[in-house]
Amino acid sequence: MKTDPDKTLKSKSYRGSASFATFLIIGPTCFFLGILFASFPYDFPLLWSKAPLPTNYLDTLETHLRFMHQSPPLIGRLLNIIISIGFLGFFSKLFRPHEANVLFDGGSLILYVIGAGVYATNIVKGLRAVSAPGGLEAAAARHEGPFSGDVELSREDSLRVLSASHTILALVLLGVLVLQAGQWYAEKAAREEDEELEARDLKRKKKN
Template structure:
């Protein structure tokens, strides 16, 4: 790989692996956003995971909840942007002069992280703006592959928003899985290296014993 630092491995001194501070900069924001999505799961559950009819009062409650979130003070949105930027900072640190392990695990994690940010901006933020505006009479216009345009009402729009939360949660869990996979790969490689060193030491000791026995004979 041309972008991999030459000669850099997981045993190099400047290798930034699962135990580095940059990993904390990645895992911290991901767990923070997963916590927010987990808090929204009770609201999303009746829309996506049950077949029971949902009363209108529930949609009114959910709409009030989402409007309250979107109309929160600007400080909240700025903090979310800062926490998102912290995650990108962690990726850029780990991928600066990376090893092959960094490219495989951290590169794939960065791709998922970017996808998550895209889902948040394109679906969730847009849905929150629609809820806050309250323009359900006109519906949400979405380009369709056959009709050219699809009009989504309040119920369908809220379901799309809940589905976007689920997609974002799965993407963020994928980031954690890749980071955990990096830790496991490093541990496995370290164990294999120790086992190989011990085997070499035993072979060397056996050769020395054989030489000593030949001299005695």
């Protein structure tokens, strides 16, 4: 059985899930999941608990969000740099497309872009509304549509929307990790299959 030397060379040079670019993807993804996990105690009473909200809970949550948004500019720049590192990892892996990474890395990149969109639209805008003079009570959130008209969200509903955006972002980032783990498993299964085929070929050669 003849093998294509060019194909063999490409398969050896392609490292896939073992490459440094994969680390550039998984690192920022886990970092942002850690930030979202730190916000989960604030989001849980709004989304997942049926118990009445504690006294002054909305004030505490709004103060926390305002403190995060009004942090030094260095914090926001670091977050943007970490997001860019994730994109750098994707572009590094997709710069030389391989059949083993088009599906997994392509799907992961789509999810990562969706996550960046959720962060830039819902979360950043929500934090800006919280930091506005007077807070959410003064800056009423409105949605103008041809069918829905004007919808005014209460202070609690606005905070619930922000918490739901955190949950959506966490699910999207988990999807990125699942696809990267799927790529590792697929490459492992392919290597085991190749090893079995090579062992069979060696046995046939010995018999002949």
